[in-house]
Structure formats: structure tokens, C-alpha cells
Amino acid sequence: MFDGGTPILTLMLAVIGGAALVDVVRNRQALFDDRLTMDERQRLTRLALFVLVPLSVILHELGHAVMVKAFGGQIVGWGFYLYYGYVEHTGYYTPIQLAWIAVAGTVVNVVLGLGAIAWAWFRPGNVAVRYLLFVFGAFSLLNSLVFYPLLDALGGISGDWETIYSRQTPIFSAVIGLLHATILIGGVALWRNTSIRAGYERRTGLRRETAVFAGPQPERQPDGSQRELAGVLAVAAAAASNGWRHPVTIATDDQSGGAQVVVRWASGGFQRALLVHAAPDGNHTRVELHAAVQALEPSSHPFQRQLARVDGIPTTEELTPYIRRFLDYVDTWDGATITTPN
Known part of the structure; x- marks a missing residue:
């Protein structure tokens, strides 16, 4: 040998x-x-x-x-x-x-x-x-x-x-x-x-403290599966944005029987946001990724779009590359022609 x-x-x-x-x-x-x-x-x-x-x-x-x-x-x-x-x-x-x-x-x-x-x-x-x-x-x-x-x-x-x-x-x-x-x-x-x-x-710094949306919170406490789902979203968002080229704020929320995390940042004259939402869909769970950009001028209107949908409950390792990929993608938006990457 x-x-x-x-x-x-x-x-x-x-x-x-x-x-x-x-x-x-x-x-x-x-x-x-x-x-x-x-x-x-x-x-x-x-x-x-x-x-x-x-x-x-x-x-x-x-x-x-x-x-x-x-x-x-x-x-x-x-x-x-x-x-x-x-x-x-x-x-x-x-x-x-x-x-x-x-x-x-x-x-x-x-x-x-x-x-x-x-x-x-x-x-x-x-x-x-x-x-x-x-x-x-x-x-x-x-x-x-x-x-x-x-x-x-x-x-x-x-x-x-x-x-x-x-x-x-x-x-x-x-x-x-x-x-x-x-x-x-x-x-x-x-x-x-x-x-x-x-x-x-x-x-190891993969999980950080996240901010919470202001406003009224749900009266009921999320069950174990919902807490676990919210944790997956939060950890994946933190891992994907860790070391990224722009400073971001991360907010999590439990709503409509599901959970969501929003990553916000500003670049190129736009306020940008990537929203990852997970919720039950019949007997399954779906994860949707949406994005929005709005010019910093007071009279501007936001542009919003759904980016992707994932069926089932992904792991942190599976979801992190999705989020990082779409962070990079949404950072290129300028309000003009928008195409979804393959």
C-alpha cells in the first residue's frame, strides 16, 4: 500500500x-x-x-x-x-x-x-x-x-x-x-x-441572539414543534449572514401556527429584506422565501417577490445555503428587471 x-x-x-x-x-x-x-x-x-x-x-x-x-x-x-x-x-x-x-x-x-x-x-x-x-x-x-x-x-x-x-x-x-x-x-x-x-x-458563534418584532405578540405559546421550527430558521439565518459583506438585523416571530425570520440590511440606496416563513400546509410543512426592496427616498414604493418554496422541514445545514444564496441575490436588486436564479 x-x-x-x-x-x-x-x-x-x-x-x-x-x-x-x-x-x-x-x-x-x-x-x-x-x-x-x-x-x-x-x-x-x-x-x-x-x-x-x-x-x-x-x-x-x-x-x-x-x-x-x-x-x-x-x-x-x-x-x-x-x-x-x-x-x-x-x-x-x-x-x-x-x-x-x-x-x-x-x-x-x-x-x-x-x-x-x-x-x-x-x-x-x-x-x-x-x-x-x-x-x-x-x-x-x-x-x-x-x-x-x-x-x-x-x-x-x-x-x-x-x-x-x-x-x-x-x-x-x-x-x-x-x-x-x-x-x-x-x-x-x-x-x-x-x-x-x-x-x-x-x-462556535453559529447561533446569535436575535431581535424580536415589535408589536403585539401571540397570546398562546408555540408548541415544541413550532419552537424547534423557529430555532431552525433563526440559526440558519444567523449562520448565512455571519461574515456577510453587509451588517444585518435579524428578527423572529411566531405567527399563524408557524414561524418566520426576517433579515434586513441596507445597500446601494435601498432598504432590503429577506423573509423566511414556515407554516403547516395540510399534513406537511412548507418553507417560503420572500424578498422586498425599497429605495431610501420617502416617496418610493416597495418591490416584493416570492423567491422559492421548500416542502418539508429543512435542517439548519439545508436551509443555510438557501438563505445565503438569496441574500447575495437580493443584494443585486435595483428595482429594475428581476429574475429568480436557478
Whole structure:
């Protein structure tokens, strides 16, 4: 699997990692302020993927080396290719000792991943640092608990997981398998939990406080589904407008059994608004996007138009690109010819 092209690929990835690190250092003041744009998130993601993950591979191999020495073995060689490393050693080991040597590297990665996520969750701090820790933690866990086991099983590399799940250590393998499944299933369940997702979005600047429409409010309190729908709209609008080229105000409202969010801004001599409204439509829910522009002159009349309709309840990730796309589109309106983008 690893041939003469591996050093070349490693060098290319090292160049990418170096560029990502230099980019973050040069732009550190903007990156680590109180506002994190989409572009800055991409920069931090590159830093995590091309710099922090390779560093965790070094610690992974160090974990193997420590266990080798603990069982009286000798280190005779090692290698590091950013996302792949190895430790060559000699010694006389029992099957359970070999299993512990094999699992030690993964234990390091799991501790790093869970530790990074826990630090970002429980410790107050800068949104950029928290985002970087969350992304690194996720990459570390996915790399060690998903990608590496699959590569070992399907790629025929005879790596750690072949030893961890050896038939010679059935009890050890069963315990590790239970822990392995618990972390993966628990991680998916937590990520699908709306409260956990909202907490992550607050800690990484994806969710911000929104203004509320003035005027009379509905007497009844929205039910759980309506609150959840309003939350999706608000979070998507905040994420789409985060780091956008114009300052915006975001207002949310519950009305007619549904929910809506309005994003307002001024540009090019016009007051502009993008309204996202969600409401029941029979047995389904529909989401409509409308826009309005009005020249700043007192005698001007507003121009309004429906832009799109989405059937069903979208997720934040599905709705955010829609809103960002139409923010850019409505920002080009000048009251003349209007066409809806494909």
C-alpha cells in the first residue's frame, strides 16, 4: 500500500499544512476576534486537518512506543508520513500484551479527541479556539475509530485493529468492541440531539441572539414543534449572514401556527429584506422565501417577490445555503428587471 510515491504525497501534504499554518498566523488577529466568518471557519478547518491531525499521529505512535517499553520491548525504527506512522520494535510478548500495544495509539487519539471537545464545551473561551477544538476532536475520533479500522479491514495493511480484534484475545476484544461501539453510537446520538447541536452552535458563534418584532405578540405559546421550527430558521439565518459583506438585523416571530425570520440590511440606496416563513400546509410543512426592496427616498414604493418554496422541514445545514444564496441575490436588486436564479 505504501510505496515510493508515499514520500512525495507526504511532502505535498506537508506543504499544504505549512500553508494553512502560515495563513492562520498571518491572519490571527481577525481569526481570533469575537466574530467568526465562514471563510475563517474554513481556514481553521484546514489547520485542524493538515496540522493538528498529523501532530496527533505522532502522539499515537508515541503511545505505541510507551507500551512497547512498558512490556520490555526495544524500539528499532519508526516512520511518520503525516497521516500514517509506524513503530518497529522487538521483544517477547504475550497476545494480550500485543493487544495493549496495538490499542495504546488509539487510546491516545480518543483521549485527545474527547478532551478537545470537552474543553471546548465546558471551558469559556474564544469562539475560534472552541471551533478549532471541536473540529480537531471530531477529526481525531473519526480518524482513529472509523477511517483507520475501515482501512485496516478493507485495505489489508495488517494494522492495529487486526491485533485489537484478534481471536487470541476474545475478552479483551469484546470489551474494546463494546467501548468502540458506545463511543460511535453515543457520538451520533448526541450530534442528532437538538439541544446539543444548539449548544455547539452557540459555542462556535453559529447561533446569535436575535431581535424580536415589535408589536403585539401571540397570546398562546408555540408548541415544541413550532419552537424547534423557529430555532431552525433563526440559526440558519444567523449562520448565512455571519461574515456577510453587509451588517444585518435579524428578527423572529411566531405567527399563524408557524414561524418566520426576517433579515434586513441596507445597500446601494435601498432598504432590503429577506423573509423566511414556515407554516403547516395540510399534513406537511412548507418553507417560503420572500424578498422586498425599497429605495431610501420617502416617496418610493416597495418591490416584493416570492423567491422559492421548500416542502418539508429543512435542517439548519439545508436551509443555510438557501438563505445565503438569496441574500447575495437580493443584494443585486435595483428595482429594475428581476429574475429568480436557478
